[in-house]
Each structure stands twice: as structure tokens, then as C-alpha cells.
Amino acid sequence: MQPSEKTSLYRQSDSLPPGRDCTVTIFDANCSPYTVNLADFRKPVVTFGRAAGNDIVFASHLVSHSHGQFEYINGQWIIRDQGSTNGLIYNEMGIAQHIISNGDFIRIDDGVETISEGVLLVFSAGKAPNRWERFPVGQNQKITIGRSSNCSISFPNISTSNIHAEILREGDRYYLVDCQSTNGTILNGERVSGKIVLHEKDVITITDSKIIFTSSDIYYCRTKTGISVDVSDVVIRRGKGKKSFVTSNHVNLGVRPGELVAIIGGSGAGKSTILNCMCGYLPPTQGSVYINGINLYQNFDSLKKIIGYVPQSDIVYDNLTLWDMLVYAAKLRLPSDINTTERNAAIQRAIETVELTDKQNSLVKSLSGGQRKRASIAVELLSDPNLLFLDEPASGLDPGTERNLMHSLRLMADSGKTVILVTHSVLQLALCDKVVFMGKGGNLCFYGSQKEALDFFGVADTVDIYNLITDHAEQWRDKYNSMVPPVSPAHYAGLSHTRNKKQRIKQLCILTQRCAKLTVNDRQRTLLLVCQAPVLAFLISLVATGKQFEQYEMTKSLLFALSCSAFWVGMLNAIQEVCKERTILKREYMTGLSLSSYVGSKIGVLSVLCIIQSFLLTSMFTLLVGVPEEGVLFHPYLELLITTILTAISSAAMGLLVSSLFSNADRAMTIAPILLMPQILFSGLIFKLEGATQAISWFAVCRWSMEGYGTTADLNGLPLKLQEEGIAIPHEAESFYEFTADNLITAWCILVAFSVVFLLLARIVLSKLRKENA
Numbered sequence: 001m002q003p004s005e006k007t008s009l010y011r012q013s014d015s016l017p018p019g020r021d022c023t024v025t026i027f028d029a030n031c032s033p034y035t036v037n038l039a040d041f042r043k044p045v046v047t048f049g050r051a052a053g054n055d056i057v058f059a060s061h062l063v064s065h066s067h068g069q070f071e072y073i074n075g076q077w078i079i080r081d082q083g084s085t086n087g088l089i090y091n092e093m094g095i096a097q098h099i100i101s102n103g104d105f106i107r108i109d110d111g112v113e114t115i116s117e118g119v120l121l122v123f124s125a126g127k128a129p130n131r132w133e134r135f136p137v138g139q140n141q142k143i144t145i146g147r148s149s150n151c152s153i154s155f156p157n158i159s160t161s162n163i164h165a166e167i168l169r170e171g172d173r174y175y176l177v178d179c180q181s182t183n184g185t186i187l188n189g190e191r192v193s194g195k196i197v198l199h200e201k202d203v204i205t206i207t208d209s210k211i212i213f214t215s216s217d218i219y220y221c222r223t224k225t226g227i228s229v230d231v232s233d234v235v236i237r238r239g240k241g242k243k244s245f246v247t248s249n250h251v252n253l254g255v256r257p258g259e260l261v262a263i264i265g266g267s268g269a270g271k272s273t274i275l276n277c278m279c280g281y282l283p284p285t286q287g288s289v290y291i292n293g294i295n296l297y298q299n300f301d302s303l304k305k306i307i308g309y310v311p312q313s314d315i316v317y318d319n320l321t322l323w324d325m326l327v328y329a330a331k332l333r334l335p336s337d338i339n340t341t342e343r344n345a346a347i348q349r350a351i352e353t354v355e356l357t358d359k360q361n362s363l364v365k366s367l368s369g370g371q372r373k374r375a376s377i378a379v380e381l382l383s384d385p386n387l388l389f390l391d392e393p394a395s396g397l398d399p400g401t402e403r404n405l406m407h408s409l410r411l412m413a414d415s416g417k418t419v420i421l422v423t424h425s426v427l428q429l430a431l432c433d434k435v436v437f438m439g440k441g442g443n444l445c446f447y448g449s450q451k452e453a454l455d456f457f458g459v460a461d462t463v464d465i466y467n468l469i470t471d472h473a474e475q476w477r478d479k480y481n482s483m484v485p486p487v488s489p490a491h492y493a494g495l496s497h498t499r500n501k502k503q504r505i506k507q508l509c510i511l512t513q514r515c516a517k518l519t520v521n522d523r524q525r526t527l528l529l530v531c532q533a534p535v536l537a538f539l540i541s542l543v544a545t546g547k548q549f550e551q552y553e554m555t556k557s558l559l560f561a562l563s564c565s566a567f568w569v570g571m572l573n574a575i576q577e578v579c580k581e582r583t584i585l586k587r588e589y590m591t592g593l594s595l596s597s598y599v600g601s602k603i604g605v606l607s608v609l610c611i612i613q614s615f616l617l618t619s620m621f622t623l624l625v626g627v628p629e630e631g632v633l634f635h636p637y638l639e640l641l642i643t644t645i646l647t648a649i650s651s652a653a654m655g656l657l658v659s660s661l662f663s664n665a666d667r668a669m670t671i672a673p674i675l676l677m678p679q680i681l682f683s684g685l686i687f688k689l690e691g692a693t694q695a696i697s698w699f700a701v702c703r704w705s706m707e708g709y710g711t712t713a714d715l716n717g718l719p720l721k722l723q724e725e726g727i728a729i730p731h732e733a734e735s736f737y738e739f740t741a742d743n744l745i746t747a748w749c750i751l752v753a754f755s756v757v758f759l760l761l762a763r764i765v766l767s768k769l770r771k772e773n774a
């Protein structure tokens, strides 16, 4: 079947389509605020102005007689200026018209400063009207805002810090200060840093709650205002050059707050692509995505906290129990001042929502595929996000569990959250407010309720639509586009974002604990890694002839074997560390994880492992092979141990760098032997290095490690094999083996410098994570 007749989606019937509700809270001149719902006027155009004949009449003298109008077109309310004197101000700029998004605020004032005679309109596109509360400013010198019930204005929202922000009075002026909150404070669309002076009717946003400041009263909205998502003319191309192809073809979508939206379509139609683009994972080649009217990709750092995203791959650690995994995730994602009771309650709630209460003490690796999926969802539910994206959450679930999950998502949407999911199952589509039908080639073929879709496509069963949009995607897209013009909401300017030092240190501690626990819980691997150290020392001892530390060649060879062992041990510890958890890392990075803390935690735990292994390696080596008679600085055993530790740690740092470069653990592992070769070739042991090869050798960890060992063993002072056999040949001393403290300390410092450089490089490489193709 091909599309034929034209149908109008919304204008045919008198019944209100979803999304028509638009609550406007009006702060007019010096009057108390009041709320109107534009849908209550039951007409497509609602006028406003100072004259009595308008639908909404304002008292402010800054408002013209016929100032403007709201018009409902294609499922969206638009505000228009009708040639007024003072115009409409949106995001500090005069605008002629604007598509209203949830959470928008528009002013009418003299354009100089927000003043009490001006008008402020705050929009909420959700079904539930906003309940505004009032806090009298009075003589208060300090007004606190936060989660704590002791705050003057309290928001019992888990994403709000205990004491989030303060309003301070100094003389006649009021100032807003962010109290180092985890999720930040936004004033009129700009993130607050330092102390900022407040003006009349300034809009303060904390997580998703709005506070309107006036010098007599502060108005605030405890109920969540919800989140809208607008996709505007999004094109996504995959691949490069001639091989590139379009996976989203000029897609336009508007998801209103509190809606449950499913994206369906054939395999490869671009469902995950558009979902990834909407949640900040995949920047569009062309077009924009707006979250509550704010450009997502220009302001991702400020918006990421309100977005929950469950990717197709699991974001759970196999070697932690479900409870432990959620504890670490909660510590990383929730505000730092949250107490254990609140944290445990959030975890319990998340576990109950995904129906895994009986599995909370099980290791994640013992969960079934469907249970792991639900565990991933629980991680995202912890921070109670108001915007949740799920990529095939129902895959691997039995129909009963799928229905329960969809019911949970429906309940979330009913509570004001916006939920968008990709699904292959059409069983529970009736629960969704709207369905996005993606056709072949990333073409949006229809967006509306399931019932409207059946009418649009002229079929009785949703499954029949799959074939239509695979075979004739472009025709259906054209038919749909002819009815719904593109969305192009105006948007705010960039919001700045900062992550403070305190948060980095806190994250470093949590990540180190988690990494240590994962290492301990993976007993088999850790035991193998630890045991290989003494085994390597034992193997080295088998080739010792008894001339060690007495004869140059034998001593040098044995020490080189020790150096390579230390290198191998450190490298093996680290080479899969990052790539094996790349999906989780990316997800956590997108929610605010500090990459410096992450890399720091990895090297912290790996260093402890390296120290244990180095201790076993060196002890076994000295026990079976022996030690030089004296050291340069300390006891020779201690010097050998320090050199071994530094070699192992710098090669672990190199391993982390390699691991950061790969998204696949097996591929990273194949690189390990390739990294060992330069150590053998350029350490100066097998081949005499001159010119270019000598310069290359400066970058080989084992070369510096050998210098450390060679100095301790006083290689220059040992006789050559031929000399021992009575042949009188000179032993040319090598400057780097000179038995001096300077030599030893230089080798150690260079090994430390290697570690630092490798870690910095790993940090830089990982910062490309966000741009990685989703």
C-alpha cells in the first residue's frame, strides 16, 4: 500500500490532542502570581494585552493594549508579538515569535533590567498545573535553598544538594550564591559561579525546579515541571567520504513533558541512531536537539544531569553484587552531602522498580540477560532522572516482565517524567502516548499515537506498518511531512559548566574503592596476575649459572630478564582495564564522571597490585638468584625492589594508555607483545645502540629500568666473560651503569616521568569518548 489521501492529524476533531495543555504562570506588575491553562480557552488563538477585550488581561503599564497572542499550531503553542511597544523578551533578546517549550520563561519589561512593574510568564507544558508557593523575604539576611528540611525553601529532590544555594541580603541588595552544589544553580539561563546580584523577577533554576525572586516574596514551584525534547531537522551521516550514508534524514520531533514515547521500525532503520542523538551521545551532522528549549549539544555539560540513558549494552560490572554496584553508582551520581539512609532508600527504590529485590545480593555476573538489563535500568533510576532514554529495554525479557517494565515506565511518565525508548515489541505500544515510526534510510514516517498511526497508514495491525515503512519509507515520510511542518524552537545561549576540585577528589575515592573491590572480587584473575610474578622469577633462576653478580654478561642478562618480567607484569595488569568497561565509562562520563579521577583510581589500584607483584618477583629473584654485595643508596635488595616497582607501574601506565585507545579488550591484548618488542630491541642489551636507535631507546621503559638495575649491580665493575677466561681485553665502562647515586636516581625519576606522561596521554585520549560514535 502507498500513501494517498491527505489527513490532518489534529485539526479534524474537537477533542484536545495530547500536548495541548500549556500552563502559564503570570507574574504581572506588583500583583500576586496566577496561573492559566491555554487549553481552557478552547480556541486556537488566545490574545493577551492591557485592554479589557483580550483573553488574558495584564495590569502592567509596560504591556501594550493588544500586546500579543498564543496560537496552537500542529500540536504546539506559539507566542507572537503583535507590534507591541516593549515586545517579548526571551533569553535576554527581543523576539517576534517563539515555539513554547516546557520551562520557558518570557518577559515583558523596559528592556534595561528586570523590574517589578514588568511581566514574567513561566510556561509548563505538562498536564499537571504548577503549584507555586510563596516565601516572604521579610527581614531575612540569609535564605537557604536545598534538600534539607531545615532550609528556608526546601526541595525534597534527590538531585538537589542539602544546602544548594543561598540568597544573601547586603544593604538593599540581594545576592545569589551557589553553595558548591553538585548539580549547579542556574540564574536566567546562566550557571551561577561566585556571588551574583539578583533583580526583580529573576528566574533561578535548581535541577528542574523554578524559583522566582522578588524583593518582597520568593515564589517557587515544588512540583517538577517536566522536560520536553525537540528534534529539529536532524540529519546524521555515518561513515566517511563516498561510503557515507544517511541514518537520520531530516527528522523533526517534539516530545512533551510526561510523555512515554516508543521508537519503532525495521532493523537498521535508524532507531538507535535518533535515540542516541536525542540523549547527547551522537551529535547530528546537521540540525539540533533542544531539551526544554536549550540546545543539547551546546550545553551538554549542564544538561547531562537530568538525562538518564540505558544503552543497548549493559552498564553493569560483573564482579560486584547488584547492591554494591548501585552503591558506587549512587555515590558517583547523587549529591555528595546525601546521607546513607537517603542513599539506601534511593537504591531500594530503584531495585524495587525493576523488580530485582530478591537479587540484590547476587553478583551481577550471575544474573540472566533480562535481569542484567533491568540492573542497568536501576543504575539510571538512582538519580531519579526526569528524562529517561532506553535502547531496547525489553530485549531478553519474557512478555510478563516486559509488560511490568512498560507499566513501570508508564507510571514514571504519569509522574511527570519524559520517557523515550526504542523497542522491537509492539505488544505494549498502547501504553505509549506516542510512537515514532522510523522507516528505511532514517526517514521519519509517522509520529503520533498508535491509534492515529493505524488511521494514517490505513491498517488494522501495527505489525503491518513495518512492511509499509520498509518498502515505501520516502512516500510515507513525504505524506507525514506534508501534514506536520518542521519544529524550530528558539533556544537559550550556552550554559557554562564547572566541575570543582572537591568533586574530583570525592570521585577519585569512590572510583578507587570500586576498582579495588572489582579487583578483589575477580579472585581468579587477580590470583593469576599475582602468582605469575614469582613464577617468572623462578623461570629466570633456572638459567642462572652461579656467576651472577660476579660476571658482566650473565648478570646483565639476568637483570634484563627481571626488567622484562616487571614490564610484562605491569602491562598485563592494565591493558584490558579501560576497554573492558568502556560502555560503562562512557555512560558515567556523560553523567559527570571526571576522567582524571577515573585514570587516577585505575593507576592507584594497579600500583598496589604492581607493588605486591614486584615484591614477590624481586624477593623470589633475590632468593633464588642472589643480590649484589652492596647498593648505591640503600640495601641492594631494596634498590632492586624500587626499580622493579617503578618499572611495573610505568608499564601499567603504558597499558592504561593502550587500553584507552581500544574499545575491544581482545584487540588491546594483541598489542601487548608488540609493546614488549621495542623494550627488548631498544634496551641496549642485545644490540649496540647508535644514532637513531639510541634516540628511540630513550622512550623504552626497559632501558631505564636496566640502568637502575645495572647501577645497583655495578655492572661496570664486573669482569667480562673473556677476562675471566684469561683473555686480556679492556672492559669499556658504560656511563649509565656507573655506580653512583645520581645515576640510580635519574633512572628512577625517568621511570616516574614515563608514568606521568602515559597517564596524561590516557586522560587526553579518553576525552574523545564523547565524540565516539554511538
Ligand SMILES: Nc1ncnc2c1ncn2[C@@H]1O[C@H](COP(=O)(O)OP(=O)(O)OP(=O)(O)O)[C@@H](O)[C@H]1O
Pocket (backbone or CB within 6 Å): 238, 239, 247, 265, 266, 267, 268, 269, 270, 271, 272, 273, 274, 773, 774
Ligand atoms: N557506529 C556506527 N558506525 C557506522 N554505521 C553505523 C554505526 N551504528 C549504526 N550504523 C548504521 O546506521 C544504520 C542505523 O543503525 P541503528 O543502529 O540506528 O538502527 P536500528 O534501527 O536501531 O537497528 P536495530 O533495530 O537492528 O538495532 C544501520 O545501517 C547501521 O549499520
